[in-house]
Amino acid sequence: MEEAYEYLRANFEITEADWEIIASKMVEKRFKKKDILLAPGEQENLLSFLSKGMLRFFIPTEEDKDNDITYDFMFEKKFFSADESFLTRTPSLYGIEALSDIILYQFTYDDLQDIYKKTGTADRIGRIAHERLFLERSHRLYTFLRFSAKERYENLLKENPTLIQEIPQKYIASYLGITPQALSRIRRQIY
The missing domain is CATH 2.60.120.10 (Jelly Rolls)
Structure with missing residues:
Protein backbone atom coordinates (compact mmCIF):
# COMPACT_ATOMS: atom_id res chain seq x y z
CA MET A 1 0.00 0.00 0.00
CA PHE A 147 -3.11 13.19 -36.42
CA SER A 148 -2.64 10.34 -38.87
CA ALA A 149 -2.29 6.76 -37.65
CA LYS A 150 1.47 6.94 -38.25
CA GLU A 151 1.75 10.14 -36.19
CA ARG A 152 -0.37 8.61 -33.40
CA TYR A 153 1.93 5.57 -33.35
CA GLU A 154 5.05 7.74 -33.27
CA ASN A 155 3.58 9.73 -30.37
CA LEU A 156 2.83 6.46 -28.59
CA LEU A 157 6.45 5.41 -29.05
CA LYS A 158 7.64 8.65 -27.46
CA GLU A 159 5.14 8.70 -24.61
CA ASN A 160 4.97 4.99 -23.74
CA PRO A 161 7.93 2.91 -24.90
CA THR A 162 6.89 0.18 -22.44
CA LEU A 163 3.48 0.02 -24.05
CA ILE A 164 4.89 -0.83 -27.45
CA GLN A 165 7.16 -3.59 -26.12
CA GLU A 166 4.77 -5.40 -23.78
CA ILE A 167 1.31 -5.11 -25.32
CA PRO A 168 0.11 -7.38 -28.13
CA GLN A 169 0.14 -5.63 -31.49
CA LYS A 170 -3.55 -6.30 -32.13
CA TYR A 171 -4.43 -4.21 -29.06
CA ILE A 172 -2.13 -1.39 -30.10
CA ALA A 173 -3.64 -1.42 -33.60
CA SER A 174 -7.15 -1.30 -32.15
CA TYR A 175 -6.13 1.55 -29.82
CA LEU A 176 -4.82 3.47 -32.83
CA GLY A 177 -7.98 2.78 -34.83
CA ILE A 178 -6.24 0.72 -37.53
CA THR A 179 -5.88 -2.92 -38.53
CA PRO A 180 -2.91 -5.03 -37.41
CA GLN A 181 -1.77 -5.12 -41.06
CA ALA A 182 -1.76 -1.31 -41.25
CA LEU A 183 0.25 -1.21 -38.01
CA SER A 184 2.79 -3.61 -39.51
CA ARG A 185 3.18 -1.29 -42.53
CA ILE A 186 3.66 1.73 -40.27
CA ARG A 187 6.24 -0.13 -38.19
CA ARG A 188 8.19 -1.11 -41.32
CA GLN A 189 8.28 2.56 -42.38
CA ILE A 190 9.63 3.64 -38.99
CA TYR A 191 12.16 0.88 -38.28
Missing part, protein backbone atom coordinates in the same frame (compact mmCIF):
# COMPACT_ATOMS: atom_id res chain seq x y z
CA GLU A 2 3.05 2.20 0.28
CA GLU A 3 2.87 3.03 -3.46
CA ALA A 4 -0.64 4.43 -3.06
CA TYR A 5 0.45 6.55 -0.11
CA GLU A 6 3.50 7.89 -1.96
CA TYR A 7 1.37 8.70 -5.02
CA LEU A 8 -1.18 10.59 -2.93
CA ARG A 9 1.48 12.35 -0.87
CA ALA A 10 3.44 13.43 -3.95
CA ASN A 11 0.44 14.55 -6.00
CA PHE A 12 -2.06 15.81 -3.42
CA GLU A 13 -0.24 16.66 -0.17
CA ILE A 14 -2.36 14.24 1.84
CA THR A 15 -2.16 14.34 5.62
CA GLU A 16 -1.14 11.33 7.68
CA ALA A 17 -4.54 11.33 9.40
CA ASP A 18 -6.41 11.28 6.08
CA TRP A 19 -4.13 8.53 4.79
CA GLU A 20 -4.96 6.36 7.80
CA ILE A 21 -8.67 6.68 7.03
CA ILE A 22 -8.13 5.87 3.32
CA ALA A 23 -5.76 2.97 4.05
CA SER A 24 -8.23 1.44 6.52
CA LYS A 25 -10.69 0.98 3.63
CA MET A 26 -8.24 -0.42 1.05
CA VAL A 27 -8.06 -4.12 0.26
CA GLU A 28 -5.23 -5.71 -1.74
CA LYS A 29 -6.26 -7.84 -4.72
CA ARG A 30 -4.12 -9.75 -7.22
CA PHE A 31 -5.09 -10.79 -10.72
CA LYS A 32 -3.38 -12.86 -13.38
CA LYS A 33 -2.64 -11.82 -16.94
CA LYS A 34 -5.83 -12.00 -19.09
CA ASP A 35 -8.17 -11.91 -16.07
CA ILE A 36 -11.24 -9.76 -16.66
CA LEU A 37 -11.58 -7.29 -13.78
CA LEU A 38 -14.88 -5.93 -15.06
CA ALA A 39 -17.00 -7.36 -17.86
CA PRO A 40 -19.06 -5.06 -20.09
CA GLY A 41 -22.55 -4.80 -18.62
CA GLU A 42 -21.43 -5.24 -15.00
CA GLN A 43 -21.74 -2.33 -12.60
CA GLU A 44 -18.43 -0.95 -11.35
CA ASN A 45 -18.35 -0.82 -7.57
CA LEU A 46 -14.61 -0.44 -6.99
CA LEU A 47 -12.10 2.36 -7.17
CA SER A 48 -8.65 0.82 -7.57
CA PHE A 49 -5.03 1.89 -7.37
CA LEU A 50 -2.87 -0.03 -9.84
CA SER A 51 0.27 -0.79 -7.87
CA LYS A 52 1.87 -3.24 -10.29
CA GLY A 53 1.11 -4.22 -13.89
CA MET A 54 -0.95 -2.86 -16.76
CA LEU A 55 -4.57 -2.92 -17.88
CA ARG A 56 -6.59 -2.63 -21.06
CA PHE A 57 -10.00 -0.97 -21.36
CA PHE A 58 -12.09 -2.48 -24.15
CA ILE A 59 -15.47 -2.19 -25.84
CA PRO A 60 -17.03 -5.40 -27.17
CA THR A 61 -18.13 -5.58 -30.79
CA GLU A 62 -21.31 -7.38 -31.73
CA GLU A 63 -19.94 -8.63 -35.05
CA ASP A 64 -16.83 -10.40 -33.77
CA LYS A 65 -16.36 -11.18 -30.09
CA ASP A 66 -12.62 -11.82 -30.64
CA ASN A 67 -12.03 -8.35 -32.12
CA ASP A 68 -13.15 -5.94 -29.45
CA ILE A 69 -12.02 -2.32 -29.48
CA THR A 70 -9.17 -1.28 -27.19
CA TYR A 71 -9.73 2.31 -26.23
CA ASP A 72 -7.28 2.84 -23.38
CA PHE A 73 -4.40 1.40 -21.38
CA MET A 74 -3.54 1.95 -17.74
CA PHE A 75 -0.10 1.68 -16.20
CA GLU A 76 1.23 1.48 -12.65
CA LYS A 77 0.76 4.10 -9.98
CA LYS A 78 -2.65 5.42 -10.95
CA PHE A 79 -6.21 5.20 -9.69
CA PHE A 80 -8.84 3.85 -12.07
CA SER A 81 -12.38 2.54 -12.38
CA ALA A 82 -15.01 2.24 -15.06
CA ASP A 83 -15.81 5.85 -14.21
CA GLU A 84 -19.18 6.27 -15.86
CA SER A 85 -20.51 3.12 -14.22
CA PHE A 86 -18.91 3.90 -10.87
CA LEU A 87 -20.26 7.45 -10.71
CA THR A 88 -23.75 6.82 -12.13
CA ARG A 89 -24.24 3.36 -10.55
CA THR A 90 -25.21 1.89 -13.95
CA PRO A 91 -23.84 -1.04 -16.01
CA SER A 92 -20.48 -0.42 -17.64
CA LEU A 93 -20.32 0.00 -21.41
CA TYR A 94 -16.78 -1.39 -21.45
CA GLY A 95 -14.60 -3.99 -19.78
CA ILE A 96 -11.24 -3.99 -18.06
CA GLU A 97 -8.65 -6.73 -18.63
CA ALA A 98 -5.28 -7.43 -17.00
CA LEU A 99 -2.48 -7.35 -19.59
CA SER A 100 -0.02 -8.66 -17.02
CA ASP A 101 -0.15 -10.01 -13.49
CA ILE A 102 -1.35 -7.09 -11.39
CA ILE A 103 -1.61 -5.91 -7.81
CA LEU A 104 -4.42 -3.52 -6.88
CA TYR A 105 -5.52 -1.68 -3.77
CA GLN A 106 -9.28 -1.21 -3.89
CA PHE A 107 -12.18 0.26 -2.01
CA THR A 108 -15.89 0.24 -2.71
CA TYR A 109 -18.16 3.06 -3.77
CA ASP A 110 -19.71 3.13 -0.28
CA ASP A 111 -16.26 3.20 1.33
CA LEU A 112 -15.32 6.14 -0.89
CA GLN A 113 -18.41 8.05 0.23
CA ASP A 114 -17.39 7.36 3.84
CA ILE A 115 -13.83 8.54 3.11
CA TYR A 116 -15.24 11.76 1.64
CA LYS A 117 -17.17 12.39 4.87
CA LYS A 118 -14.28 11.64 7.22
CA THR A 119 -11.31 13.32 5.54
CA GLY A 120 -10.37 16.85 4.73
CA THR A 121 -8.60 16.13 1.44
CA ALA A 122 -10.39 13.23 -0.28
CA ASP A 123 -12.98 15.43 -2.02
CA ARG A 124 -10.19 17.54 -3.49
CA ILE A 125 -8.21 14.44 -4.51
CA GLY A 126 -11.28 13.01 -6.28
CA ARG A 127 -11.96 16.27 -8.09
CA ILE A 128 -8.37 16.70 -9.25
CA ALA A 129 -8.07 13.05 -10.29
CA HIS A 130 -11.22 13.32 -12.41
CA GLU A 131 -10.03 16.59 -13.92
CA ARG A 132 -6.77 14.91 -14.94
CA LEU A 133 -8.66 11.97 -16.42
CA PHE A 134 -10.89 14.36 -18.37
CA LEU A 135 -7.82 16.15 -19.76
CA GLU A 136 -6.16 12.86 -20.75
CA ARG A 137 -9.28 11.72 -22.59
CA SER A 138 -9.72 15.11 -24.26
CA HIS A 139 -6.12 14.94 -25.47
CA ARG A 140 -6.68 11.42 -26.81
CA LEU A 141 -9.77 12.56 -28.73
CA TYR A 142 -7.85 15.53 -30.13
CA THR A 143 -4.99 13.33 -31.35
CA PHE A 144 -7.48 11.00 -33.03
CA LEU A 145 -9.03 13.88 -34.90
CA ARG A 146 -5.83 15.76 -35.64
Whole structure:
Protein backbone atom coordinates (compact mmCIF):
# COMPACT_ATOMS: atom_id res chain seq x y z
CA MET A 1 0.00 0.00 0.00
CA GLU A 2 3.05 2.20 0.28
CA GLU A 3 2.87 3.03 -3.46
CA ALA A 4 -0.64 4.43 -3.06
CA TYR A 5 0.45 6.55 -0.11
CA GLU A 6 3.50 7.89 -1.96
CA TYR A 7 1.37 8.70 -5.02
CA LEU A 8 -1.18 10.59 -2.93
CA ARG A 9 1.48 12.35 -0.87
CA ALA A 10 3.44 13.43 -3.95
CA ASN A 11 0.44 14.55 -6.00
CA PHE A 12 -2.06 15.81 -3.42
CA GLU A 13 -0.24 16.66 -0.17
CA ILE A 14 -2.36 14.24 1.84
CA THR A 15 -2.16 14.34 5.62
CA GLU A 16 -1.14 11.33 7.68
CA ALA A 17 -4.54 11.33 9.40
CA ASP A 18 -6.41 11.28 6.08
CA TRP A 19 -4.13 8.53 4.79
CA GLU A 20 -4.96 6.36 7.80
CA ILE A 21 -8.67 6.68 7.03
CA ILE A 22 -8.13 5.87 3.32
CA ALA A 23 -5.76 2.97 4.05
CA SER A 24 -8.23 1.44 6.52
CA LYS A 25 -10.69 0.98 3.63
CA MET A 26 -8.24 -0.42 1.05
CA VAL A 27 -8.06 -4.12 0.26
CA GLU A 28 -5.23 -5.71 -1.74
CA LYS A 29 -6.26 -7.84 -4.72
CA ARG A 30 -4.12 -9.75 -7.22
CA PHE A 31 -5.09 -10.79 -10.72
CA LYS A 32 -3.38 -12.86 -13.38
CA LYS A 33 -2.64 -11.82 -16.94
CA LYS A 34 -5.83 -12.00 -19.09
CA ASP A 35 -8.17 -11.91 -16.07
CA ILE A 36 -11.24 -9.76 -16.66
CA LEU A 37 -11.58 -7.29 -13.78
CA LEU A 38 -14.88 -5.93 -15.06
CA ALA A 39 -17.00 -7.36 -17.86
CA PRO A 40 -19.06 -5.06 -20.09
CA GLY A 41 -22.55 -4.80 -18.62
CA GLU A 42 -21.43 -5.24 -15.00
CA GLN A 43 -21.74 -2.33 -12.60
CA GLU A 44 -18.43 -0.95 -11.35
CA ASN A 45 -18.35 -0.82 -7.57
CA LEU A 46 -14.61 -0.44 -6.99
CA LEU A 47 -12.10 2.36 -7.17
CA SER A 48 -8.65 0.82 -7.57
CA PHE A 49 -5.03 1.89 -7.37
CA LEU A 50 -2.87 -0.03 -9.84
CA SER A 51 0.27 -0.79 -7.87
CA LYS A 52 1.87 -3.24 -10.29
CA GLY A 53 1.11 -4.22 -13.89
CA MET A 54 -0.95 -2.86 -16.76
CA LEU A 55 -4.57 -2.92 -17.88
CA ARG A 56 -6.59 -2.63 -21.06
CA PHE A 57 -10.00 -0.97 -21.36
CA PHE A 58 -12.09 -2.48 -24.15
CA ILE A 59 -15.47 -2.19 -25.84
CA PRO A 60 -17.03 -5.40 -27.17
CA THR A 61 -18.13 -5.58 -30.79
CA GLU A 62 -21.31 -7.38 -31.73
CA GLU A 63 -19.94 -8.63 -35.05
CA ASP A 64 -16.83 -10.40 -33.77
CA LYS A 65 -16.36 -11.18 -30.09
CA ASP A 66 -12.62 -11.82 -30.64
CA ASN A 67 -12.03 -8.35 -32.12
CA ASP A 68 -13.15 -5.94 -29.45
CA ILE A 69 -12.02 -2.32 -29.48
CA THR A 70 -9.17 -1.28 -27.19
CA TYR A 71 -9.73 2.31 -26.23
CA ASP A 72 -7.28 2.84 -23.38
CA PHE A 73 -4.40 1.40 -21.38
CA MET A 74 -3.54 1.95 -17.74
CA PHE A 75 -0.10 1.68 -16.20
CA GLU A 76 1.23 1.48 -12.65
CA LYS A 77 0.76 4.10 -9.98
CA LYS A 78 -2.65 5.42 -10.95
CA PHE A 79 -6.21 5.20 -9.69
CA PHE A 80 -8.84 3.85 -12.07
CA SER A 81 -12.38 2.54 -12.38
CA ALA A 82 -15.01 2.24 -15.06
CA ASP A 83 -15.81 5.85 -14.21
CA GLU A 84 -19.18 6.27 -15.86
CA SER A 85 -20.51 3.12 -14.22
CA PHE A 86 -18.91 3.90 -10.87
CA LEU A 87 -20.26 7.45 -10.71
CA THR A 88 -23.75 6.82 -12.13
CA ARG A 89 -24.24 3.36 -10.55
CA THR A 90 -25.21 1.89 -13.95
CA PRO A 91 -23.84 -1.04 -16.01
CA SER A 92 -20.48 -0.42 -17.64
CA LEU A 93 -20.32 0.00 -21.41
CA TYR A 94 -16.78 -1.39 -21.45
CA GLY A 95 -14.60 -3.99 -19.78
CA ILE A 96 -11.24 -3.99 -18.06
CA GLU A 97 -8.65 -6.73 -18.63
CA ALA A 98 -5.28 -7.43 -17.00
CA LEU A 99 -2.48 -7.35 -19.59
CA SER A 100 -0.02 -8.66 -17.02
CA ASP A 101 -0.15 -10.01 -13.49
CA ILE A 102 -1.35 -7.09 -11.39
CA ILE A 103 -1.61 -5.91 -7.81
CA LEU A 104 -4.42 -3.52 -6.88
CA TYR A 105 -5.52 -1.68 -3.77
CA GLN A 106 -9.28 -1.21 -3.89
CA PHE A 107 -12.18 0.26 -2.01
CA THR A 108 -15.89 0.24 -2.71
CA TYR A 109 -18.16 3.06 -3.77
CA ASP A 110 -19.71 3.13 -0.28
CA ASP A 111 -16.26 3.20 1.33
CA LEU A 112 -15.32 6.14 -0.89
CA GLN A 113 -18.41 8.05 0.23
CA ASP A 114 -17.39 7.36 3.84
CA ILE A 115 -13.83 8.54 3.11
CA TYR A 116 -15.24 11.76 1.64
CA LYS A 117 -17.17 12.39 4.87
CA LYS A 118 -14.28 11.64 7.22
CA THR A 119 -11.31 13.32 5.54
CA GLY A 120 -10.37 16.85 4.73
CA THR A 121 -8.60 16.13 1.44
CA ALA A 122 -10.39 13.23 -0.28
CA ASP A 123 -12.98 15.43 -2.02
CA ARG A 124 -10.19 17.54 -3.49
CA ILE A 125 -8.21 14.44 -4.51
CA GLY A 126 -11.28 13.01 -6.28
CA ARG A 127 -11.96 16.27 -8.09
CA ILE A 128 -8.37 16.70 -9.25
CA ALA A 129 -8.07 13.05 -10.29
CA HIS A 130 -11.22 13.32 -12.41
CA GLU A 131 -10.03 16.59 -13.92
CA ARG A 132 -6.77 14.91 -14.94
CA LEU A 133 -8.66 11.97 -16.42
CA PHE A 134 -10.89 14.36 -18.37
CA LEU A 135 -7.82 16.15 -19.76
CA GLU A 136 -6.16 12.86 -20.75
CA ARG A 137 -9.28 11.72 -22.59
CA SER A 138 -9.72 15.11 -24.26
CA HIS A 139 -6.12 14.94 -25.47
CA ARG A 140 -6.68 11.42 -26.81
CA LEU A 141 -9.77 12.56 -28.73
CA TYR A 142 -7.85 15.53 -30.13
CA THR A 143 -4.99 13.33 -31.35
CA PHE A 144 -7.48 11.00 -33.03
CA LEU A 145 -9.03 13.88 -34.90
CA ARG A 146 -5.83 15.76 -35.64
CA PHE A 147 -3.11 13.19 -36.42
CA SER A 148 -2.64 10.34 -38.87
CA ALA A 149 -2.29 6.76 -37.65
CA LYS A 150 1.47 6.94 -38.25
CA GLU A 151 1.75 10.14 -36.19
CA ARG A 152 -0.37 8.61 -33.40
CA TYR A 153 1.93 5.57 -33.35
CA GLU A 154 5.05 7.74 -33.27
CA ASN A 155 3.58 9.73 -30.37
CA LEU A 156 2.83 6.46 -28.59
CA LEU A 157 6.45 5.41 -29.05
CA LYS A 158 7.64 8.65 -27.46
CA GLU A 159 5.14 8.70 -24.61
CA ASN A 160 4.97 4.99 -23.74
CA PRO A 161 7.93 2.91 -24.90
CA THR A 162 6.89 0.18 -22.44
CA LEU A 163 3.48 0.02 -24.05
CA ILE A 164 4.89 -0.83 -27.45
CA GLN A 165 7.16 -3.59 -26.12
CA GLU A 166 4.77 -5.40 -23.78
CA ILE A 167 1.31 -5.11 -25.32
CA PRO A 168 0.11 -7.38 -28.13
CA GLN A 169 0.14 -5.63 -31.49
CA LYS A 170 -3.55 -6.30 -32.13
CA TYR A 171 -4.43 -4.21 -29.06
CA ILE A 172 -2.13 -1.39 -30.10
CA ALA A 173 -3.64 -1.42 -33.60
CA SER A 174 -7.15 -1.30 -32.15
CA TYR A 175 -6.13 1.55 -29.82
CA LEU A 176 -4.82 3.47 -32.83
CA GLY A 177 -7.98 2.78 -34.83
CA ILE A 178 -6.24 0.72 -37.53
CA THR A 179 -5.88 -2.92 -38.53
CA PRO A 180 -2.91 -5.03 -37.41
CA GLN A 181 -1.77 -5.12 -41.06
CA ALA A 182 -1.76 -1.31 -41.25
CA LEU A 183 0.25 -1.21 -38.01
CA SER A 184 2.79 -3.61 -39.51
CA ARG A 185 3.18 -1.29 -42.53
CA ILE A 186 3.66 1.73 -40.27
CA ARG A 187 6.24 -0.13 -38.19
CA ARG A 188 8.19 -1.11 -41.32
CA GLN A 189 8.28 2.56 -42.38
CA ILE A 190 9.63 3.64 -38.99
CA TYR A 191 12.16 0.88 -38.28
